[in-house]
Amino acid sequence: MTENRHDSQPQPLTARAGNRLSGTIAVPGDKSISHRAAMFGLLAVGETCVDGLLEGEDVRNSIAAIRKLGGHAERDGTGIWRINGVGIGGLCEPDSVLEMGNSGTSVRLLMGLAGGHPIRTTFTGDASLHRRPMARVATPLGMMGIDCAGRQGMRLPITVTGPQELLPIRYELPVASAQVKSAILLAGLSAAGVTEIIEPEPTRDHTETMLRHMGADISSEKLSGGGQIIRLSGQPELRPAHFTVPGDPSSAAFPIVAALLTPGADVTVTNVCINPLRAGLFACLAEMGADISLENQRRAGGETIADITARGSALKAIAPPPERAASMIDEYPILAIAAACAEGTSSLRGLAELRVKESDRLAAMAQGLSACGVKVTELEDGLVIEGRGGTATPIPGGATIATQMDHRIAMSFLVAGLAAKSPVTVDDSRMIATSFPDFVSLMHGLGASIETIEAS
Numbered sequence: 527m528t529e530n531r532h533d534s535q536p537q538p539l540t541a542r543a544g545n546r547l548s549g550t551i552a553v554p555g556d557k558s559i560s561h562r563a564a565m566f567g568l569l570a571v572g573e574t575c576v577d578g579l580l581e582g583e584d585v586r587n588s589i590a591a592i593r594k595l596g597g598h599a600e601r602d603g604t605g606i607w608r609i610n611g612v613g614i615g616g617l618c619e620p621d622s623v624l625e626m627g628n629s630g631t632s633v634r635l636l637m638g639l640a641g642g643h644p645i646r647t648t649f650t651g652d653a654s655l656h657r658r659p660m661a662r663v664a665t666p667l668g669m670m671g672i673d674c675a676g677r678q679g680m681r682l683p684i685t686v687t688g689p690q691e692l693l694p695i696r697y698e699l700p701v702a703s704a705q706v707k708s709a710i711l712l713a714g715l716s717a718a719g720v721t722e723i724i725e726p727e728p729t730r731d732h733t734e735t736m737l738r739h740m741g742a743d744i745s746s747e748k749l750s751g752g753g754q755i756i757r758l759s760g761q762p763e764l765r766p767a768h769f770t771v772p773g774d775p776s777s778a779a780f781p782i783v784a785a786l787l788t789p790g791a792d793v794t795v796t797n798v799c800i801n802p803l804r805a806g807l808f809a810c811l812a813e814m815g816a817d818i819s820l821e822n823q824r825r826a827g828g829e830t831i832a833d834i835t836a837r838g839s840a841l842k843a844i845a846p847p848p849e850r851a852a853s854m855i856d857e858y859p860i861l862a863i864a865a866a867c868a869e870g871t872s873s874l875r876g877l878a879e880l881r882v883k884e885s886d887r888l889a890a891m892a893q894g895l896s897a898c899g900v901k902v903t904e905l906e907d908g909l910v911i912e913g914r915g916g917t918a919t920p921i922p923g924g925a926t927i928a929t930q931m932d933h934r935i936a937m938s939f940l941v942a943g944l945a946a947k948s949p950v951t952v953d954d955s956r957m958i959a960t961s962f963p964d965f966v967s968l969m970h971g972l973g974a975s976i977e978t979i980e981a982s
């Protein structure tokens with residue numbers, strides 16, 4: 527386990543209100559698509575090119591893993607990543623443990639991918655990843671014949687051993703999770719026959735779109751009641767591809783909400799992925815009365831993208847429908863900050879999954895908002911937040927927030943600090959590098975006051 531992150535000390539940061547935010551920025555490539563582009567490149571013989579790959583720590587961990595599984599991955603002088611794959615069935619057994627850092631997506635998808643091969647692969651990670659549940663992946667993989675041996679409660683470190691012959695399964699997902707769906711599909715690529723997954727709530731579909739683009743026979747059929755069934759024919763020959771990664775909506779969320787919460791702000795984020803299975807936050811913000819517009823909508827790399835402009839706005843409270851949760855699952859921390867600054871009481875429900883993310887995000891947000899002087903009730907599956915009522919009555923702030931090894935908690939409270947009466951400090955900003963390494967410099971470019979403080 528990564529005991530001491532890069533052997534460095536915690537790096538606190540403080541955000542304070544003041545400057546008007548303005549400007550146009552591009553956020554880094556989408557994390558989900560970047561992981562998949564690198565991993566799927568391994569499954570095609572020949573060179574897959576990836577343009578706009580997110581070079582955050584999580585994706586770097588995926589790249590290090592695919593190298594150990596037999597692939598080659600290099601960044602050329604123009605910034606394009608070239609992945610030379612070995613094809614389905616061609617993976618090598620890694621000669622050492624795969625270190626996944628903070629990245630749940632890396633470990634869960636690679637458990638399926640490696641488990642589809644008759645090799646033994648051991649995964650480890652940092653303290654946050656060691657707490658996260660892996661039974662949700664190990665159970666369906668076990669039904670396919672893959673042996674997963676973890677610590678008690680199926681926690682990391684986990685060793686995955688694939689069988690000589692894998693069984694296709696029909697599996698109904700007990701939780702809405704694109705990671706679990708993707709792990710089963712990646713294992714299913716090695717099975718002789720059709721793997722079927724029933725999703726009660728559709729989750730992000732990048733795996734399906736990208737595998738189809740590489741030549742896999744994969745379809746989805748809507749079911750009455752809002753769910754869908756996904757079918758994948760095993761043992762395809764995948765073609766190498768060229769992937770263009772759009773900007774990450776989950777990263778764009780932070781400068782967009784920062785703009786909405788600060789008077790007079792006018793910020794545009796270009797080239798953002800607005801796949802409907804990712805764009806729930808933008809719908810919520812519009813319903814809260816945000817001055818937000820999606821312009822120049824276009825298709826690129828199999829995804830719909832747009833330039834999003836947000837301006838300082840007086841927001842109203844919201845109660846998003848729980849069925850929208852899957853399309854904005856990573857955006858609830860920043861939505862909670864927007865709700866704290868809005869007029870009225872917001873109710874964010876149907877969110878039990880947030881307890882098993884990089885941190886227990888319901889607890890982390892409830893503690894952080896309370897420390898900032900916001901009235902919040904923590905429920906088993908959500909948060910009820912009494913909004914402070916806009917720019918005339920900003921949230922008090924003046925607190926130091928425990929970020930709990932969670933990049934999105936850190937960025938959310940730095941945004942809160944930009945709208946608070948007194949500065950807000952996050953106790954450690956190092957995790958931001960997992961998904962959004964340029965966050966602080968891009969926010970500085972917009973005029974935000976986010977500064978290092980000397981640890982006492």
Ligand code: S3P
Nearest residue numbers: 558631702703704705706855856
């Ligand atoms: C992801 C799926 C989501 C999300 C995570 C990335 C993916 O997790 O929270 O950040 O790339 O498939 P779940 O599958 O656990 O919902």
